[in-house]
Amino acid sequence: MTAEAHPAPTTAPQIVEIRPDRGWLDLDLGAVWRYRELLVVLMMRDIQVLYKQALLGAAWAILQPLFAVAIFTIVFGYFARMPSEGIPYPIFAFAGVLPWTYFAEAVRRSGTGLVTDAELVRKVYFPRLIMPLANVISPLLDFCIAFVVLLIMMAIYGIAPSAKILLVIPLMMISALLALSIGLWLGPINVRFRDIKHTLPFIIQIWMYASPIVYPLSMVPEQWQGLYSLNPMVGVIEGFRWAVFDQGEPNFGALAISGTVIVVLLAGGLIFFRRMERTFADVI
Amino acid sequence: MDDFAISARGVGKRYKRLQRSERHDSVRDVIAAGVRDMFASKQLRNERNVRNTFWALRDANFEIKRGENVGIIGLNGAGKSTLLKLLSRITVPTTGSIRIRGRLGALLEVGTGFHAELTGRENVFLYGSILGMSRKEVAAKFDAIIDFAEIEEFIDTPVKRYSSGMYVRLAFAVAAHLDPDILLLDEVLAVGDFAFQRKCMNFAKQLERKGATILFVSHNMFSIKTMCHRVIYLKKGQIVFDGPTAEGLKLYEADSRLADVPWFDESEAGRRISFTDVQFVNARGEETTVFDFGERMGVRLRYKTQGRVERPDIRVGLDRDDETHCMTFSSLTDGVALPYIEGEGVIELRTPPLKLVSDLYTCNVVVRDADGHMLAGQIGGRFHVRHADFSASVWGVFHESGEWRVEAAESVQLSEVRDGVG
Numbered sequence: 042m043t044a045e046a047h048p049a050p051t052t053a054p055q056i057v058e059i060r061p062d063r064g065w066l067d068l069d070l071g072a073v074w075r076y077r078e079l080l081v082v083l084m085m086r087d088i089q090v091l092y093k094q095a096l097l098g099a100a101w102a103i104l105q106p107l108f109a110v111a112i113f114t115i116v117f118g119y120f121a122r123m124p125s126e127g128i129p130y131p132i133f134a135f136a137g138v139l140p141w142t143y144f145a146e147a148v149r150r151s152g153t154g155l156v157t158d159a160e161l162v163r164k165v166y167f168p169r170l171i172m173p174l175a176n177v178i179s180p181l182l183d184f185c186i187a188f189v190v191l192l193i194m195m196a197i198y199g200i201a202p203s204a205k206i207l208l209v210i211p212l213m214m215i216s217a218l219l220a221l222s223i224g225l226w227l228g229p230i231n232v233r234f235r236d237i238k239h240t241l242p243f244i245i246q247i248w249m250y251a252s253p254i255v256y257p258l259s260m261v262p263e264q265w266q267g268l269y270s271l272n273p274m275v276g277v278i279e280g281f282r283w284a285v286f287d288q289g290e291p292n293f294g295a296l297a298i299s300g301t302v303i304v305v306l307l308a309g310g311l312i313f314f315r316r317m318e319r320t321f322a323d324v325i
Numbered sequence: 326m327d328d329f330a331i332s333a334r335g336v337g338k339r340y341k342r343l344q345r346s347e348r349h350d351s352v353r354d355v356i357a358a359g360v361r362d363m364f365a366s367k368q369l370r371n372e373r374n375v376r377n378t379f380w381a382l383r384d385a386n387f388e389i390k391r392g393e394n395v396g397i398i399g400l401n402g403a404g405k406s407t408l409l410k411l412l413s414r415i416t417v418p419t420t421g422s423i424r425i426r427g428r429l430g431a432l433l434e435v436g437t438g439f440h441a442e443l444t445g446r447e448n449v450f451l452y453g454s455i456l457g458m459s460r461k462e463v464a465a466k467f468d469a470i471i472d473f474a475e476i477e478e479f480i481d482t483p484v485k486r487y488s489s490g491m492y493v494r495l496a497f498a499v500a501a502h503l504d505p506d507i508l509l510l511d512e513v514l515a516v517g518d519f520a521f522q523r524k525c526m527n528f529a530k531q532l533e534r535k536g537a538t539i540l541f542v543s544h545n546m547f548s549i550k551t552m553c554h555r556v557i558y559l560k561k562g563q564i565v566f567d568g569p570t571a572e573g574l575k576l577y578e579a580d581s582r583l584a585d586v587p588w589f590d591e592s593e594a595g596r597r598i599s600f601t602d603v604q605f606v607n608a609r610g611e612e613t614t615v616f617d618f619g620e621r622m623g624v625r626l627r628y629k630t631q632g633r634v635e636r637p638d639i640r641v642g643l644d645r646d647d648e649t650h651c652m653t654f655s656s657l658t659d660g661v662a663l664p665y666i667e668g669e670g671v672i673e674l675r676t677p678p679l680k681l682v683s684d685l686y687t688c689n690v691v692v693r694d695a696d697g698h699m700l701a702g703q704i705g706g707r708f709h710v711r712h713a714d715f716s717a718s719v720w721g722v723f724h725e726s727g728e729w730r731v732e733a734a735e736s737v738q739l740s741e742v743r744d745g746v747g
Contacts, residue, residue, distance in 0.1 A: 057429075059414055060422035082454040090442050093483075164437040165455050166414035322416045323340060 069315070072168040079167055083175040087150075088182055102183035103190050106142050110135045117255045126257050128286055129198050135191055137254035140281045143184040144216045144274060145245045150176035151224025152241055155232050159325045169318040170311075173224040177217050184213065191285070200286065208284040215296075216277045218303050225310030229317035232325050253278055258292070273299040330507050330538040331389040331412065335421035338382045338407050381407040383562045385421070389538060391506075396549040396570060397542045398577050399559035400704075402587035405542050408559070409433055409509055412540070427506025427538075430456060432497075434511065441485035445476060445495055448484050452499045466502045473524075474498035494521055501528050507538045526551070544646060546574055582706050586689050589702030596701060597634050598666070598692050602627040603705035605688075616679055618712035618724075624674040624705065626690060633667045636695040641674050641705070646685040651722050680723040683712040 073080075092099055110131055117123040118130030125133035151173040155162055158172065188209070195202065231237035252274045253261075261269045269275065276295030283291050382404040389395055399405050410416045411423060413431035438455040439448050449470055453463035463470075471477055474495040476487075484492055510529070529539060529552060543549055549556065549570065556573035558566035560580065566573045583600060585591075606623040607613050616622050624641055638657035644650050654674055656663065666672075688705035715724045 057425045079454045319417045
């Protein structure tokens with residue numbers, strides 16, 4: 042959809058022109074900026090609704106990762122005696138589960154958000170990019186709540202964080218961008234083919250076990266590590282542990298791969314999304 | 326040229342004709358279709374393209390001046406909603422361009438974007454932003470909005486607990502305070518109780534005085550007449566009339582009589598029969614379009630067939646003005662098994678005493694064969710049912726008297742209760 046604001050000839054209100062799109066690179070990101078208030082409002086709505094519907098409210102943000110960690114600790118830490126680089130296993134697993142839970146939720150929401158809000162897409166105009174953006178940002182609140190729990194657990198286990206812990210912020214921005222770039226592809230596909238909704242949980246499950254969450258990266262055989270690190274979440278999760286526990290060396294190679302994947306997926310995703318969004322209202 | 330609010334040049338919108346089964350196709354279907362296309366000749370593919378697409382709107386040219394009120398009329402599927410969707414930027418035109426000057430507010434369906442779990446207050450902000458207001462603007466107008474909606478005491482209740490009337494009032498109140506330069510209205514005035522409808526009309530009048538441009542889509546010819554001086558009449562995606570309201574409405578009424586209903590698909594089983602005239606007659610056999618509640622109505626159908634139509638099921642459906650389908654008479658269901666009809670003739674339906682509430686109705690005439698295929702579907706015309714009390718907003722679709730039995734406490738006199746039910 043193209044809307045151009047020409048400079049008004051007189052003091053008259055601005056003129057919007059509606060016509061077929063021009064081409065591949067017509068991204069019109071300015072429209073997203075003009076609608077930034079709607080972005081905020083939609084995020085607020087997602088958060089309000091989530092906590093209103095659930096009886097336990099914000100507690101879910103904590104309980105969900107805690108349950109996962111409890112199970113992983115019993116199965117992998119206790120039964121399988123998985124090494125955890127000298128860190129108590131529950132904390133080790135929690136520091137992997139946290140960024141992963143956020144990432145998985147952001148991908149799930151941005152991949153299905155357009156269809157969840159089909160009614161809006163069908164009846165109201167707004168730059169559709171707002172939708173995946175809001176979907177990726179709103180689960181950050183859950184992450185923040187759970188992060189406080191991680192800090193408390195660390196205090197209980199007597200692990201003091203260093204100043205490096207601030208690096209968690211850019212790392213989470215990387216996972217948000219990664220989730221967005223995937224959502225930009227999945228969202229439009231889901232509008233057309235509802236298969237995505239059923240396939241997504243499955244893919245996320247596999248992806249989780251292909252990421253160093255329940256086990257350390259060092260468990261992966263050396264000859265496979267190159268291939269393994271092509272998974273863009275490897276750099277993020279390893280980086281997250283490094284920032285929180287301040288142990289070992291940062292894995293810049295893996296982060297560079299994450300960066301490359303993001304740039305490629307995001308650029309392609311933006312073009313793809315813009316191309317597909319013209320027909321959202323007709324197809325959804 | 327200088328004072329236009331909306332200017333459309335050569336605007337067209339082409340859609341793919343989707344079968345219901347392929348609306349949300351699975352990946353498998355698309356791959357299968359792709360493979361099939363690979364082996365199809367170019368000519369075949371082009372043919373299929375033409376067959377599978379249609380123009381919902383074609384080559385629309387018009388200009389609406391600032392401060393003008395224009396009604397958009399046409400049968401279902403004539404392209405009215407497509408035009409509104411294009412104007413409100415929900416979808417993009419395939420050809421042409423539209424220029425819009427000023428802030429445009431679209432009320433295509435009141436309350437789209439309301440979230441049931443959120444309170445009235447939260448929804449005011451949400452809906453306001455969706456309509457294009459800034460938070461600051463909503464906050465400044467908040468009290469006025471609540472006042473207009475008349476729901477002060479429920480403002481912190483989740484809207485899922487609202488009655489439908491409250492819900493619509495709140496949504497409309499938000500939209501009303503958008504203060505648009507151009508307002509697109511789609512049938513919204515048909516909701517709510519009478520008092521609120523009048524409030525909405527007054528509001529529209531007020532906007533008009535402020536110099537706003539209003540585009541109004543409705544099936545309610547009465548509201549079009551009171552609000553608009555000019556109508557644009559769409560027929561099969563094309564503008565066939567653009568001018569004074571009275572003239573346009575006359576044309577529309579004449580056209581819509583005996584026109585095909587939008588859901589009739591000639592390609593399914595062919596047009597085997599058509600109705601050349603439909604008349605409504607009262608008990609004395611006089612033609613009329615006004616019936617009293619409880620009066621019996623006669624519907625005289627003059628038909629013409631193409632060859633012999635075996636075992637037809639003649640159906641007369643009655644739709645209320647707000648498009649609620651109220652009832653259908655079917656010759657087959659009523660035990661009239663016609664072996665066949667052929668050539669020309671007249672079929673007359675005599676209804677039982679009409680119990681429909683007081684409103685305007687459209688009568689559709691449909692013929693199906695024994696396998697359920699539709700052989701004809703036409704709009705038979707419109708008629709009124711008249712009663713002083715029984716209106717749709719209170720009484721629903723029809724009214725029947727019930728039998729009441731009251732187990733009263735000793736102190737209550739049965740006669741008093743009867744008075745209350747009266």
